[in-house]
Amino acid sequence: MLRLRSRDFDDDATLMMAIVNRTPDSFYDKGATWAEDAAFERVALVAGQGAEIVDIGGIKAAPGVEISEAEEKARVVDFVARVRDAFPDLVISVDTWRASVGDAVCEVGADVLNDAWGGADPELVDVAALHGAALVCTHTGGVQVRTRPHRIEYDDVVAAAIADTTAYAERALAAGVAAESLVIDPAHDFGKNTFHSLEVTRRLGEMVATGWPVLVSLSNKDFVGESLDLPVGERLTGTLAATAVCALAGARVYRVHEVVETRQVVDMVRTIAGLRPPARAIRGLA
Amino acid sequence: MRIVVAPPAPALLPAYASLVDPVPRLRAATRAAVDWLGPSVKVLADDLDDQRVAESLLGRRSDLDGHDLLVMANGSARRSEKAPGHLDPRAAGYDEWLRQLLRLGDLEGLASLDVDEGEDLLAAGLRSLAVTARQLADRGVTVRDVQVDHDDCPYGVQYWVVRWQCGS
Numbered sequence: 001m002l003r004l005r006s007r008d009f010d011d012d013a014t015l016m017m018a019i020v021n022r023t024p025d026s027f028y029d030k031g032a033t034w035a036e037d038a039a040f041e042r043v044a045l046v047a048g049q050g051a052e053i054v055d056i057g058g059i060k061a062a063p064g065v066e067i068s069e070a071e072e073k074a075r076v077v078d079f080v081a082r083v084r085d086a087f088p089d090l091v092i093s094v095d096t097w098r099a100s101v102g103d104a105v106c107e108v109g110a111d112v113l114n115d116a117w118g119g120a121d122p123e124l125v126d127v128a129a130l131h132g133a134a135l136v137c138t139h140t141g142g143v144q145v146r147t148r149p150h151r152i153e154y155d156d157v158v159a160a161a162i163a164d165t166t167a168y169a170e171r172a173l174a175a176g177v178a179a180e181s182l183v184i185d186p187a188h189d190f191g192k193n194t195f196h197s198l199e200v201t202r203r204l205g206e207m208v209a210t211g212w213p214v215l216v217s218l219s220n221k222d223f224v225g226e227s228l229d230l231p232v233g234e235r236l237t238g239t240l241a242a243t244a245v246c247a248l249a250g251a252r253v254y255r256v257h258e259v260v261e262t263r264q265v266v267d268m269v270r271t272i273a274g275l276r277p278p279a280r281a282i283r284g285l286a
Numbered sequence: 287m288r289i290v291v292a293p294p295a296p297a298l299l300p301a302y303a304s305l306v307d308p309v310p311r312l313r314a315a316t317r318a319a320v321d322w323l324g325p326s327v328k329v330l331a332d333d334l335d336d337q338r339v340a341e342s343l344l345g346r347r348s349d350l351d352g353h354d355l356l357v358m359a360n361g362s363a364r365r366s367e368k369a370p371g372h373l374d375p376r377a378a379g380y381d382e383w384l385r386q387l388l389r390l391g392d393l394e395g396l397a398s399l400d401v402d403e404g405e406d407l408l409a410a411g412l413r414s415l416a417v418t419a420r421q422l423a424d425r426g427v428t429v430r431d432v433q434v435d436h437d438d439c440p441y442g443v444q445y446w447v448v449r450w451q452c453g454s
Contacts, residue, residue, distance in 0.1 A: 277303055278304050278305070279305050279306060280304045280305065280306040280307075281297075281302060281304045282297055282308040282309070282441055284296075285295065285296040285308075286295055286297060286309075286363070286440075286441035286442070286443045
């Protein structure tokens with residue numbers, strides 16, 4: 001069972017985590033949902049599309065203008081409260097590495113803390129434990145928050161991702177986060193060049209074999225763009241191909257911009273794999 | 287003696303289950319009719335695939351000396367252009383005739399079925415149906431009461447689920 005604070009999911013459930021940026025400068029939407037009402041409309045849209053989780057972020061991942069804790073809270077806390085009120089059954093994740101922000105959003109109803117920066121703030125695990133929230137434990141290769149990878153090398157990137165994410169999960173467990181509320185994420189592109197992200201994709205089954213539920217965040221990222229020589233905005237097909245590989249390997253949570261397309265790919269792959277029945281099959285059976 | 291006639295549609299098999307059942311009314315009708323049969327049931331089917339559907343519905347193997355009968359048969363699979371066998375203009379007439387025989391429990395009529403034409407029309411289980419009807423008629427069995435639980439042609443295949451209460 002996967003417990004995301006207010007909601008429980010069976011072990012065979014796959015979950016769509018829709019990205020909702022309360023940022024003016026994220027790489028994909030470039031501020032399209034910077035205005036609170038636009039972000040709220042995005043939540044309504046993805047909830048209607050069947051996303052089980054929204055992942056609300058107040059700071060873009062890439063380097064840029066310093067965003068203070070106060071500013072990050074201003075961007076996300078009241079918004080989380082508004083979403084919680086309007087969508088009581090929707091799982092709310094907040095993309096933050098800061099314990100103080102995590103505490104504030106959990107106070108108003110967030111269910112998941114998605115720490116894209118691999119435990120940069122050591123107190124985040126305590127906040128998750130305090131609120132009974134779930135925690136996403138990512139691998140960044142030890143890079144600083146909001147930095148791009150530069151000449152990072154690993155002896156074995158998958159082994160490093162497994163070692164770091166499971167160590168983070170064990171640390172969270174020791175802090176009191178429930179085992180069923182911990183998810184690991186190899187974090188494509190974070191602390192990784194494209195070859196690293198491709199290898200993590202190719203060998204995702206090794207992460208799944210740890211037994212921790214695996215989240216993948218592939219959507220429109222640079223490793224897709226560099227693989228196909230395509231700019232942001234033209235990476236959906238490549239994203240979905242990577243999604244299919246991860247679905248076949250057993251990824252459980254998919255952090256996405258495009259909910260409908262990703263859901264179809266994941267469902268189709270799992271149906272091919274015999275893990276999900278067809279929606280409605282009568283051909284040759286009537 | 288109780289007899290049920292039901293279609294050997296593979297869609298009824300658990301191995302072919304979908305998230306949304308494409309034949310919910312057929313499944314419900316078949317289940318109710320099979321439940322109406324007694325504990326000892328002999329399956330009459332034209333081939334092993336049809337037998338498999340029957341035994342899946344029963345939840346047990348056919349009893350060769352069974353008191354009640356489960357006959358696996360259906361009408362034409364050529365009832366529409368989207369049907370498995372495409373549209374055959376003869377199909378509706380053939381099925382109408384078969385419908386009347388089943389509704390009446392007309393064992394003599396069923397024993398005299400034109401099985402070859404039926405097979406041409408992709409009807410199923412007609413040999414079992416005709417042989418069973420002949421054997422029952424020869425033993426002096428009559429159908430005293432008929433209940434049609436299901437009569438539909440949802441995918442270009444004519445389904446019936448019929449219960450016969452027999453006597454002699």
